[in-house]
Amino acid sequence: MVVAVARVRFRLPASHSLKGKRKVMKSLLSQVRHRYNMACSETDFQDIWQSAEIGICTVGNSEPVLSSAMEKVLGFLESTCPCEIVDSELEIIHMGRR
Numbered sequence: 001m002v003v004a005v006a007r008v009r010f011r012l013p014a015s016h017s018l019k020g021k022r023k024v025m026k027s028l029l030s031q032v033r034h035r036y037n038m039a040c041s042e043t044d045f046q047d048i049w050q051s052a053e054i055g056i057c058t059v060g061n062s063e064p065v066l067s068s069a070m071e072k073v074l075g076f077l078e079s080t081c082p083c084e085i086v087d088s089e090l091e092i093i094h095m096g097r098r
Contacts, residue, residue: 003093004066006056006074007043012083018049024082025052031080032056036073052083063092 015021025042032040037058044053056073060066070090078085 001095002060002063002066003095004058004060004070005091005093006070007087007089008054008056008074008077008085009044009087010052010054010081010083011086012050012052014082015049018047021049021052025054028077028081029054032073032076035076036069038069038073051086063094067092 012021012024015024029040029042032038038056039058040054040056042052043055045051056070058066058069067090074088074090
């Protein structure tokens with residue numbers, strides 16, 4: 001089993017309230033879930049209205065397939081997100097037999 005996990009940090013300069021930030025993040029998370037069928041959630045900075053962090057995860061049996069899928073998601077976020085990506089990290093974890 002192979003697990004791909006990504007962490008993406010954002011800066012939302014146009015956000016002036018937690019309500020505005022939640023609207024942007026909820027839409028973004030919904031798009032990732034439905035377009036790429038991956039698990040995702042806001043994982044940090046919930047109370048800071050101009051910063052956000054999301055975690056994205058998927059499981060499979062092929063590292064190249066998972067890496068490609070995660071790169072597509074990160075590319076999607078870079079091209080469509082109305083906020084600035086500050087940092088992103090991708091980790092591939094092999095579990096069990098190889």
